[in-house]
Amino acid sequence: MSMLNGRRDEAERTGRKVNVAILGAGSIANTMATTLVKMAEDSRYSSWIHPYAVAARDKGRAEAFAAKYGFDTAYGSYADMAADDNVDLVYIATPHNFHAEQAIMCLKAGRNVLVEKAFTANAAQARALLNVAEETGLLATEAIWTRYQPSRDLINELVHSGELGTIRSVRAELSYELHGRDRITNPDLAGGALLDVGVYALNFIDMAVGADHGRSIADIVTTMVPYSTGVDATNTTVLTYDDGLLATATSSRAVASDRSGVICGDNGYAVVTNINNPERIDVYNTDHSPRHSIAVPEQLTGYEYEVAAAANAILDGRTECPEMPHADTLRIMELMDEIRGRWGLKYPFE
Known part of the structure; x- marks a missing residue:
């Protein structure tokens, strides 16, 4: 990884930046890409946040996305992006049912993750994901932007x-x-x-x-x-x-x-x-x-606060963000499980 510890002021002093990658290239990924580009142009963030990479299941789509936003590189495989040691933070921007599997893959490859809400499809998946985060000592935090604003x-x-x-x-x-x-x-x-x-x-x-x-x-x-x-x-x-x-x-x-x-x-x-x-x-x-x-x-888009919080956590060597600690994510996931249980709604994969 290009950066595991340190602090924002050190990053600004040395010129080293937190490289952010996006996993997925759908509508919410485009919003995050717009945010990262604006952060890279804003004096409050430009010295320590860098839009680095995007991955999609189709290499051509990823390359078009990267060209549109000026990212350094594009991947036609999520695993290939996760294997890139230059990636400091991966934003997971896929549907809920994929979050746990993809975030765990990234964590095991040595990447910190910022996972779009809902964090996972259910609390059991959330616990499994957070267990891997604890084992790897890496950051895993939920990207529910209102918690950070x-x-x-x-x-x-x-x-x-x-x-x-x-x-x-x-x-x-x-x-x-x-x-x-x-x-x-x-x-x-x-x-x-x-x-x-x-x-x-x-x-x-x-x-x-x-x-x-x-x-x-x-x-x-x-x-x-x-x-x-x-x-x-x-x-x-x-x-x-x-x-x-x-x-x-x-x-x-x-x-x-x-x-x-x-x-x-x-x-x-x-x-x-x-x-x-x-x-x-x-x-x-x-x-x-x-x-x-x-x-x-x-604000720039409103997404900048969660990116900055995650980047600061990485620079400080923390595994969770105080704005959305693991306990809060689990509490909300358990509440939604309880609500769905009362409806009798289970997903086919549960």
Whole structure:
């Protein structure tokens, strides 16, 4: 590897950079590639983040991707990229059902991994992946960008400030139209709304009022409406916390929604615009009159924070990121397993 230890300031001093590679060349890989290019051009990141490689199952597709974004090299095999000692960090950008196998392959080849959400298809796969990360002493972290974004601290600061009073209820809604993508409806690919977008609603609740604030779930009520393939098209889950706080998470890949998060206290409430990439936080009085708004910092794409966190962890020799430690990933994966279990939804490979 070009870099296992050290610190960001040393990287900047020596000119050595964290080489980032992308495994997969689909739509989300393109978003990450755009992010890496912007980071390489931004003075905050350019001295220590480098867009290095891409791998796809088709060499021609990988070469076209690399040429489009100016990456150093392209691979027509995931294994060949994992064998490249110049790769410091691999971003896994494939469907959920492949994450565990591909991340484990990369770890065993000596590569740190940043794994797109959902981390894996189920908690058992997550544990297997994290066991390999522990054995190899390498970084494995989940790329759920809202965990790394500045908006997380802004929301937590608001809740901790007491301005809203005692928080009594929260709701998080994230839905997008179908788009006709096979990965959304195909059970073999761990399809369905829950792992694709519902994971954001559950993470929003976990950060805004749940584990970030010392609460634990006492009860779960959930339901879903399936596609003809059997995976969930639309779902709703109600979580009751140990102090009586009620949280509702709704997600769908059959309709679009306002994507809002609402945190309600006995002294006011806050509305977060777009829980998938928070744009602003509006605070209201109990009579619904506006109190004030909290601006979210301008960003490159929003993905830069997870890349920077992973790169810093590598430079510091850490195996997890504090923004999304392994315990948090496992807790959310176990929660989604529990929800699917109550629906009676199993994927064919389980």
